Amino acid sequence: MIRYDNIEVSFDDFVAIPKLDLEIQEGEFFTLLGPSGCGKTTALRTLAGFISPSAGDVFVDGKRVTHLSSDKRSIGMVFQNYALFPSMNVWENIAFGLKVRKDSKSDTARLVAEIAGQMELSDEQLHKNVAELSGGQQQRVAIARALVLKPKILLLDEPLSNLDAKLRVQLRGQLKDLQSQFGITTVYVTHDQDEALTMSDRIAVFNKGVVEHVGPPAEIYERS
Ligand code: ADP
Ligand code: ADP
DSSP: OEEEEEEEEEETTEEEEEEEEEEEOTTOEEEEEOOTTSSHHHHHHHHHTSSOOSEEEEEETTEEGGGSOHHHHOEEEEOTTOOOOTTSBHHHHHHHHHHHTTOOHHHHHHHHHHHHHHTTOOHHHHTSBGGGSOHHHHHHHHHHHHHTTOOSEEEEESTTTTSOHHHHHHHHHHHHHHHHHHTOEEEEEESOHHHHHHHOSEEEEEETTEEEEEEOHHHHHHHO
16 A cells, blocks of 8 residues: 655755665554664655655555645644644644635534544543643644544654653553554554554564564564
């Protein structure tokens, strides 16, 4: 479903990713694991269409992502720092993409209510300003904002890194449950081996812009 076909990504004369070949299957929870600065975010942003590779291409369902307009990409993205709109309440944050897409008011209200239920966000929380929420709640809102558009692919860039250890473990389980419930193809970026091993169907181990190994958690665990 997702195919990195021999891509290279450079920033000016710095080569962040010299060569990447990777295939991710439909419905998979796929993790890019590696230390900070090894090119994971760059690989993710290239899939999102934010960065164009300097060579090669990334394909989703056989189509080049750089050739698709953003509304055709059907990709939702969640960031480490949540990136919510601070001047909007929770409901408005979640509804934002639906409004951009010009969904009707009744569809918008229905879809927001549906995802809020699935993400266990209460009516009271929906009316709060995002700044009044804890980090874990904010990240739940960010995930809801991405999922409400029912994307085919969900990209998660270190979504749990800013949370405390207890919450991190709790949200790991919730994220994994959501992913299997929605059957959504998920590409997850982390430097946390434990996170990768507990959540993923398959893991790509990155080092200095290069994938050293791809395989299921048990295989990666044996090698580490
Ligand atoms: P990771 O997500 O694994 O921490 P990144 O993909 O963010 O790594 O970064 C990989 C390398 O590319 C790093 O050396 C980083 O400094 C560099 N890099 C990332 N984005 C840019 C950019 N926009 N301009 C220049 N260099 C960049
Ligand atoms: P506008 O027409 O100005 O774009 P809306 O009528 O969509 O705004 O929403 C106005 C306010 O009402 C928003 O701040 C939002 O929080 C709230 N709101 C609208 N619909 C709902 C709903 N179904 N559930 C909870 N809050 C809602």
